[in-house]
Amino acid sequence: MARKPTLSPSRITTFLACPSKYLWTYVDPRGKWYLRAKSYYSFGTTLHKVLERFHDEGDQGVTTVGDALRIYEESWIDAGFASAEEMQEAYGEGKEIVQSVVNDAIAKREEGVKTLAVEKLLKADLGPFELIGRVDRLDERADGTIEIIDYKSGRSSVTESQVRDDLAMACYQLLAKRLFPDRAVMATIHALRVNEKASASLSAQDLEVFEADIKQIGQTILSASVDDYSPRPKPLCEGCDFLALCKKDPRFE
Ligand code: SF4
Incomplete structure (x- = not known):
C-alpha cells in the first residue's frame, strides 16, 4: 500500500x-540550487543543538551552564555571516543566551518540571x-x-x-x-x-x-496544479532566494 x-x-x-x-x-529540485546560507539559520541551529543536548535526559554529559557552553563552542556553525566581526558579535550574544536560558531551565527543573x-x-x-x-x-x-x-x-x-x-x-x-x-x-x-x-x-x-x-x-x-504554483509578485519576494527563478517565468509580472 x-x-x-x-x-x-x-x-x-x-x-x-x-x-x-x-x-x-x-x-x-531546481529550487535547491538557489538556496543561500543564512546567518540566522546557523545561529538558531547552534542554539537548538545546545538546548537539545541539555534537555535530553539520556545525555548525562550536559548538565551545567559550563557543559552547555562547551557544547555551544563545539556546535557553532559559521555559515552565512557577512563578516568575521558580525560572526564574533553573534557568537558573544549566543553565549549570553545559553547562560541565561540554561540557568532558567535549571530553576524550572527544581520546580518539578x-x-x-x-x-x-x-x-x-x-x-x-x-x-x-x-x-x-x-x-x-x-x-x-x-x-x-x-x-x-x-x-x-x-x-x-x-x-x-x-x-x-x-x-x-x-x-x-x-x-x-x-x-x-x-x-x-x-x-x-x-x-x-x-x-x-x-x-x-x-x-x-x-x-x-x-x-x-x-x-x-x-491537489495543487501547475497553475496554482504560478509566481505572483508580493512583498515576500524581496529577499526571497527564489526570485531569480520566478523572474524567468512569464507569468511573474
Ligand atoms: S520570489 Fe516571490 S513569488 Fe517567487 S517564490 Fe519567492 S515569494 Fe514566491
Whole structure:
C-alpha cells in the first residue's frame, strides 16, 4: 500500500505564504540550487543543538551552564555571516543566551518540571494525509499539563495572542492531544534572544475547528496544479532566494 503524503507546519505555512515558494522548496529540485546560507539559520541551529543536548535526559554529559557552553563552542556553525566581526558579535550574544536560558531551565527543573522528549516527531492521520511536526521539547508540568516548547532564536518578543494564532503551535497542540488525550496541553514559544516566553492553550472546540481547517488546506496543497504554483509578485519576494527563478517565468509580472 502506498504511503500517505505527509504535511508539516513548515510546508503548510510555506504554501500559504507563497505556493511558488512551496514548489521550489519541496517539489521542484531546481529550487535547491538557489538556496543561500543564512546567518540566522546557523545561529538558531547552534542554539537548538545546545538546548537539545541539555534537555535530553539520556545525555548525562550536559548538565551545567559550563557543559552547555562547551557544547555551544563545539556546535557553532559559521555559515552565512557577512563578516568575521558580525560572526564574533553573534557568537558573544549566543553565549549570553545559553547562560541565561540554561540557568532558567535549571530553576524550572527544581520546580518539578520534567522534560519528556526533545526534538520529538509527532504524527497524526488526518485522512488524505499525515500531519507531522517535530517539537523542540515536550515537558510535563508538576500539575500533569503537557507543555510543547518551541525555540525561536530570531524573535525579540512574544505574546500570548501570537502563540494562540500561530499555525505551527496549533498543529503541535493537535498532535500532542492525540498522544495525550487525557491531559491538558499548552504551547509555549520561547524567544531565546530575550529569554521571554508566552503560552496559550486551545480549547477542545478550537482544536476541532482547527483540525477541519487544516484538513481543507491540506487537500488544497495536495491537489495543487501547475497553475496554482504560478509566481505572483508580493512583498515576500524581496529577499526571497527564489526570485531569480520566478523572474524567468512569464507569468511573474
Ligand atoms: S520570489 Fe516571490 S513569488 Fe517567487 S517564490 Fe519567492 S515569494 Fe514566491
